[in-house]
Amino acid sequence: MVAELPVEKDRHGHIVVDGTMRCPSHPEVWALGDCAAIPAPDGRPYPSLAQHALREARVLARNIAGVLDGRTPQPFVYTTLGMMGSLGHGKAFGQLLKVRVRGVLAWFVRRTYYLLQMPGWGRRLRIVTSWTFALLFRPEIVKVSLDSEAALLLREAAADAGLKAFGGVNAPYIWVKTPESLTSWQMFDRMLRELNVVITPGAGFGAQGEGHFRISAFNSRENAEEVARRLGTLR
């Protein structure tokens, strides 16, 4: 988007602005952050860093409001507070003003700094709680599944067809009792012949599965709806 703007850019493609972040060629255009080359008092552009972008935003907001009120915009002047980097596993390094820190202390300072950058104490509390949990407990890998929605749909369709259905709640499978004391393989044949739907015969899971069959919801919403519709035609 920046590349296509008809404003002056430097050799890195950054929009050329003056110290107040205003475009000299188009005074109605202001730019900041990574897309702008904002000159520091020594003439060199500020680095493309978040700590600069955040502060540039505040000065720029004041400048735009000031210009609208007829005041002279002020240049952005900022001395880098330091640098920090994470190494993971509770380790980091950094330089805060002139003080070098590393290890757990740097990790803690870095996290605390980022935490305080989050807007609102409610959000900060939520984040710090989540971080603390992550420190104390192993991550719990869960499958975020949209299949459960299709599973519920199929379960309801089976129930509407007069079948006794189980499962399908927070699970991708629906277990259904075969009607009329059919064996699970007889039901397999019937579902295939009458509805053109493939199910899994319960007997395939062992003797306890006999008399039941399984419908899988691992499918698209459209296919699940189609199977639900066909279940409604089961006689």
Ligand SMILES: Cc1cc2nc3c(=O)[nH]c(=O)nc-3n(C[C@H](O)[C@H](O)[C@H](O)COP(=O)(O)OP(=O)(O)OC[C@H]3O[C@@H](n4cnc5c(N)ncnc54)[C@H](O)[C@@H]3O)c2cc1C
């Ligand atoms: C991997 C990485 C690590 C970094 N680590 C650090 C660090 O440790 N410390 C530090 O100070 N800085 C770091 N930076 C730099 C820092 O992220 C940037 O300097 C800062 O985010 C710049 O802010 P910005 O608002 O200019 O741009 P951005 O934060 O990039 O925001 C631009 C926004 O505009 C949106 N956007 C883009 N195109 C369009 C469009 N056409 N329409 C609508 N929206 C659009 C983007 O989705 C984005 O949300 C890092 C950058 C990277 C890439």
